[in-house]
Amino acid sequence: MVTDTLEIRYFDSLDQLGTDLKVGVSFEKGREYYFIVGKDASGEYNKFFKSYCCDSGIAIGDLIGSINAIPGVPSSDKVYATVEEAYTSLKDYVGKLGKRTSKASIVNYVIFTYSELIYGNVSGNPFEKNLLILPLFVEVMSGLIRDGVNYNFRKSDKILSSIRKYQKTLAVFAEDVMLYEKDTDPKSAFTRIDQHRIPSVSFSGLTTLICNNPEPEIDLVEAFIPNTFDDLISYLLNRYVIGYHFYRCANCGRYFAFTTDTKNKSCTRVIESAHYIKDIGRTCRDVGRLRSHVRGLYSNETQILYQRNYKATFARKSKGYITEEHFAAWSETARQMRDKCINGDISYDELEKWFLDNYLRE
Ligand SMILES: [Zn+2]
Known part of the structure; x- marks a missing residue:
């Protein structure tokens, strides 16, 4: 109809x-x-x-x-x-x-x-x-x-x-x-x-x-x-x-x-x-889906650890301490390491150690 x-x-x-x-x-x-x-x-x-x-x-x-x-x-x-x-x-x-x-x-x-x-x-x-x-x-x-x-x-x-x-x-x-x-x-x-x-x-x-x-x-x-x-x-x-x-x-x-x-x-x-x-014009369903997705990610300790390191590294790149190229390669690996941790392939401590070992400096 x-x-x-x-x-x-x-x-x-x-x-x-x-x-x-x-x-x-x-x-x-x-x-x-x-x-x-x-x-x-x-x-x-x-x-x-x-x-x-x-x-x-x-x-x-x-x-x-x-x-x-x-x-x-x-x-x-x-x-x-x-x-x-x-x-x-x-x-x-x-x-x-x-x-x-x-x-x-x-x-x-x-x-x-x-x-x-x-x-x-x-x-x-x-x-x-x-x-x-x-x-x-x-x-x-x-x-x-x-x-x-x-x-x-x-x-x-x-x-x-x-x-x-x-x-x-x-x-x-x-x-x-x-x-x-x-x-x-x-x-x-x-x-x-x-x-x-x-x-x-x-x-x-x-x-x-x-x-x-x-x-x-x-x-x-x-x-x-x-x-x-x-x-x-x-x-x-x-x-x-x-x-x-x-x-x-x-x-x-x-x-x-x-x-x-x-x-x-x-x-x-x-x-x-x-x-x-931002919610105006969206449906309740769209907004609900978005919120639960974001909540799921942020409640996760692993994501918090990842974000803290990502933000700090991004800031140093913005100030010119790191090249765009190195940052891109680092963030790609950092994302993979985070996902490994979420999937249980590595532990939280191992991820933390990885961030320390891979602190970017030129
Ligand atoms: Zn509704």
Whole structure:
């Protein structure tokens, strides 16, 4: 399944969107695709507007927010406050519009509003996030298409309050059913948990095939189109319990899903704000990998011995006491000796003696 390019897509006519819009989901090759569909004149969901994509469990994790207080990563409260603010100002905006405002222009304004929340782009690295806020805004679009500025926002208000409720129950689900450290078998954890503490796993809607890639090769994928936002959440939970585990990212503290064959403890989210400027624009996974590599090397006594000698020799070369040529030959052998020591071919004392015996002087 392919996503459209990471650009805000506006539509040209209401006919393009259809009516009774929904956000459906498809699980494909370790990723989740959320797409907007509408009914055509025959009442079938044949109008496909746009799909958005994230790695498994990222959307649920984004909705819950960071579990630990981590600078630059939004908490549950912050996630909710941001959505609520955007939604409230959207309602205010629509409330002030004249009766003759074109539906198309208002709906495009909704697209603009939610795009601000779901698109990120740091250091030239574009990505999508917060995809589970889409149903809220798509409901508004649907209402505006039907009723224009007379839309009463009742159904979307309900979705907003559901978002608040789900942040709490999904956190319980993530932690007590799905978290790999707590239970390696989500199915048995699920059968033990008090079902009132987690969202329902019963859903209704339509399971169908959608064609998202008409050229060059037709790509038909299984897709679920829920009746309501609650049905979408319940469907996701079903998928997770059956086929996934969760981790809480070691870097950003947000949940993500994995199947049993990948055990990386950092997520693939792009870091938007961080203590180290260099980390911004990288993924949690890249940063985690880098840190553990560096930690492994530096904790090693052998590496410390090597670095101390290397730095001292390098300094003497910089001052002109040693030629570039001799330094190059020495550092090559020094590296080989260090690796021999790490591999256990020579002892630490032997390596230390080697550095003393091979002190470079011209
Ligand atoms: Zn992360």
